[in-house]
Amino acid sequence: MVHAFFNPAQAATFNKMAPCKGSTFEVHYFGIHGPAATTRAILAISGADFKNVVPEDWVAVKTKTPFGVVPILKEISVDGKEIQIAETDAIERYLARKFGLLGRDTFEETVINTFISSTSMIAGPVLAKYFAAQDPDSKAEIKAKIFKDSVQPWIAYHEQHLADNGSNGHYVGTTFSLADLQTAFLVKMVVGLWGDVISEGKNPALWKVKTNLEANAGYAAWTQTDSFKALDAMSKQLIGF
Known part of the structure; x- marks a missing residue:
């Protein structure tokens, strides 16, 4: 069975939403900076509307992800369509291309x-x-x-x-x-x-x-939010920086 994340039926929606910058985003990850830090930074410097979502029931969420890990990015278009992307590298490159962070040629x-x-x-x-x-x-x-x-x-x-x-x-x-x-x-x-x-x-x-x-x-504005400060505090508590 094709996993929902990789279903070719999503292709048209993906291709339509990929160049659009007016979407809202959810970054699903634990309450630390970790591998989601760069994703959040891309969204912050690009002026995107995003929020962090920390899994309340990780065991339940884990079974729904393609590889049993987060982060997961959810993008919601202005007309309410949704796509989800798994794996840090795929998320970062998708957003980098959308917001012009992969060069001019x-x-x-x-x-x-x-x-x-x-x-x-x-x-x-x-x-x-x-x-x-x-x-x-x-x-x-x-x-x-x-x-x-x-x-x-x-x-x-x-x-x-x-x-x-x-x-x-x-x-x-x-x-x-x-x-x-x-x-x-x-x-x-x-x-x-x-x-x-x-x-x-x-x-x-x-x-x-x-x-x-x-x-x-x-990015500076993002670092002053309560959400960032909570991530920062937990990161320092767990790993020291």
Whole structure:
């Protein structure tokens, strides 16, 4: 049986809604920033109308998702039609294309996707090894190895590219892209785990990516909402940053 999320009968609705920017959105995820942070940021900087939905009965919700995980994005069109998208990467790329965060042409999109892939490898499977470790000694050893083998090279390569683009805080041109947003959150995560290994003085081009996002009017307004503050408090309680 075709899962509801992947039913070809939705194609016409998807294709009609994809370019429309006037929809409202629901971001279904737990009460922390986590993998939904970039999705929320895309919506915030794009001026979209969205709200967070924290599952009240996760066991029941889990059985209805394609892979038993969240986040899930729900989009409601102005005429009341609904679509839902599963999996973080699919959600982010769908929204990035809708709101113009994948570059102006095929070359820029390819550059953006390349740096997205590089960042995702650090933020996903690599750091998952650290958070999964329980023994303090093992955790410390894994943390040191991750920094040396993965984070330190990532810092060097991305700093160089961003500097080559004028140290303006963007991977291509002078406007936001999905790569910018993902890097801004990884910078925060790296600083949260390793301290000032990334700073304005040491890595001005990378640091500019972070400050660009923080200075964006839509994102700044989002950070002042009760919803964001609740997510922030729970994230700091659970993981420290």
